[in-house]
Amino acid sequence: MRRAGPREDSVASAASSGPSGRTVAVIAVVLAAVTAGSAADALGLSPLRHFYLLPVLWAALAGGARWGGLTGLIAGLLQALVVLPGIEWFGFGPESLDGLLSMITPLSFGLLVGRLVDESRARDIRLRAVLDLQRSLNRDLALEDRLRLAAEQVRVALGAIRVSLVIGDAVESAIVVTAPVALDFDHGSAAAWTLCTGRAIYADDLHGDGRFAPCSGDGPFPVRGLVLPIESGSGRLGVLAVERAKGFSWAMRDGARQMAVHLALGVENARLTLRQRHFADELEAKVAEATDRLADLDRAKSEFVSVVAHELRTPLTALQGFSELLLARAVPPERASRFVRHLHTEAQRLGRIVGELLDLSRIESGGTLVLHREAIDVNELLERNAELFAAQHRDHRFEWTPCLGVPALEADRDAVDRMLKNLISNAVKYSPGGGRVALTAGPSDDHADMLELAVEDDGVGIAARDLPRIFDKYVRITSPETAMVRGLGLGLALVRTLAEAHGGMVEVESLPGKGSRFRVLLPV
Numbered sequence: 001m002r003r004a005g006p007r008e009d010s011v012a013s014a015a016s017s018g019p020s021g022r023t024v025a026v027i028a029v030v031l032a033a034v035t036a037g038s039a040a041d042a043l044g045l046s047p048l049r050h051f052y053l054l055p056v057l058w059a060a061l062a063g064g065a066r067w068g069g070l071t072g073l074i075a076g077l078l079q080a081l082v083v084l085p086g087i088e089w090f091g092f093g094p095e096s097l098d099g100l101l102s103m104i105t106p107l108s109f110g111l112l113v114g115r116l117v118d119e120s121r122a123r124d125i126r127l128r129a130v131l132d133l134q135r136s137l138n139r140d141l142a143l144e145d146r147l148r149l150a151a152e153q154v155r156v157a158l159g160a161i162r163v164s165l166v167i168g169d170a171v172e173s174a175i176v177v178t179a180p181v182a183l184d185f186d187h188g189s190a191a192a193w194t195l196c197t198g199r200a201i202y203a204d205d206l207h208g209d210g211r212f213a214p215c216s217g218d219g220p221f222p223v224r225g226l227v228l229p230i231e232s233g234s235g236r237l238g239v240l241a242v243e244r245a246k247g248f249s250w251a252m253r254d255g256a257r258q259m260a261v262h263l264a265l266g267v268e269n270a271r272l273t274l275r276q277r278h279f280a281d282e283l284e285a286k287v288a289e290a291t292d293r294l295a296d297l298d299r300a301k302s303e304f305v306s307v308v309a310h311e312l313r314t315p316l317t318a319l320q321g322f323s324e325l326l327l328a329r330a331v332p333p334e335r336a337s338r339f340v341r342h343l344h345t346e347a348q349r350l351g352r353i354v355g356e357l358l359d360l361s362r363i364e365s366g367g368t369l370v371l372h373r374e375a376i377d378v379n380e381l382l383e384r385n386a387e388l389f390a391a392q393h394r395d396h397r398f399e400w401t402p403c404l405g406v407p408a409l410e411a412d413r414d415a416v417d418r419m420l421k422n423l424i425s426n427a428v429k430y431s432p433g434g435g436r437v438a439l440t441a442g443p444s445d446d447h448a449d450m451l452e453l454a455v456e457d458d459g460v461g462i463a464a465r466d467l468p469r470i471f472d473k474y475v476r477i478t479s480p481e482t483a484m485v486r487g488l489g490l491g492l493a494l495v496r497t498l499a500e501a502h503g504g505m506v507e508v509e510s511l512p513g514k515g516s517r518f519r520v521l522l523p524v
Contacts, residue, residue: 065110066114148181155242161245162180162243165240168195168238195239201225224247229260322342356491382420399438422494424439430457452519456517460513
């Protein structure tokens with residue numbers, strides 16, 4: 001047996017044969033007996049006979065149609081003890097008709113008032129159930145948990161064996177909750193049929209209806225079923241399925257329809273609330289991400305200023321020192337030549353730093369890079385850079401192989417040279433302790449009409465999580481092996497900008513501890 005809920009207990013206690021009900025019946029009998037006894041003549045037409053309506057009214061208000069009708073029946077039967085013998089003695093006349101009406105009136109009065117009381121209480125129960133539904137659907141829970149609470153409340157309010165809520169526009173993707181919980185949802189059931197067709201169902205026996213699969217579960221038979229679509233202004237949201245051992249009165253069907261309407265409103269509001277919360281969480285996450293990004297950018301710019309100051313101070317110190325030596329005293333020709341070479345190298349380094357800063361300023365201000373296109377011999381450019389870096393970094397092994405059949409490249413010579421120098425410089429810096437640096441050129445295998453310039457090293461490599469960031473400005477990926485490496489964090493950003501200005505791109509493949517391979521792809 002299913003245990004009744006609190007609301008069912010209250011309703012049952014109001015209509016049960018408790019002490020209050022028996023008291024009403026006793027008072028009704030006593031007053032009816034007094035009324036019958038006072039009818040001393042004229043078939044008991046004393047005005048006192050109308051007082052029996054008071055206990056009948058009291059019983060109807062207290063116990064509904066059941067107790068109102070019972071009390072009215074007792075009062076009418078007691079009236080019959082006087083009215084029927086009077087008719088037999090004096091014959092049928094106006095007084096007899098009045099006496100018969102006096103017998104019938106209490107029963108009719110008790111049933112009518114009791115029915116109104118029962119309907120009022122039923123409406124009150126439905127209203128409370130609807131309010132409970134709204135509270136459940138507005139709770140701060142997941143949508144499935146809210147629906148589970150709502151299904152249990154509908155089951156209790158309608159006195160059902162089981163209730164199913166199916167929310168969604170398709171059986172496969174719908175949210176299915178049942179009360180009691182842990183009941184399986186049958187795709188051939190009446191609820192699935194209504195979800196597909198949008199039509200309401202009332203079945204006197206779900207087992208005997210050929211449109212649906214027999215309902216599962218133990219219980220009384222036949223099983224009456226009421227399935228209603230849950231619809232809102234935006235369309236059908238799902239279905240409400242109710243199964244009862246007893247039938248559905250018109251009042252109960254009307255109550256179920258009202259619950260379906262309020263379920264639609266509650267589900268729609270819950271969905272909107274959850275969607276708004278999801279959007280708010282997404283916005284909060286994006287704001288937090290943007291804030292972190294700005295903080296990282298601010299730190300990177302602060303570090304950039306520090307690095308720029310250091311990078312500028314180094315060549316300037318060398319220029320100042322060697323020039324003071326040359327001016328202060330006479331220096332042998334061989335030593336003076338070496339000092340001049342140092343001055344030239346540091347001047348080139350200073351010019352490269354200033355050029356990168358100017359390019360950065362132009363890019364950030366929204367300006368475009370001016371390209372001076374000309375035919376470039378790619379093999380000659382690779383050979384010259386390989387020899388230049390090999391002379392400066394003797395602990396690294398530079399490899400390059402002339403590529404025959406390489407088409408002439410129409411591009412800005414200075415821009416291509418700077419891209420190569422940045423990539424080779426990174427390969428040297430991030431290959432501590434020496435290593436191989438390979439330079440190659442040739443038609444791209446995976447990009448038609450593109451020339452590929454590649455720089456490959458066997459250095460420390462780059463982790464996969466850092467690869468999307470390495471082409472951003474001010475970003476430098478450090479490791480314990482390269483903690484002392486200095487740089488502006490602009491080289492790869494400039495390589496990407498220059499490649500895109502030519503209509504090309506730059507790609508990278510890297511594995512930590514294995515090395516990296518950068519490819520600059522330029523249109524032929």
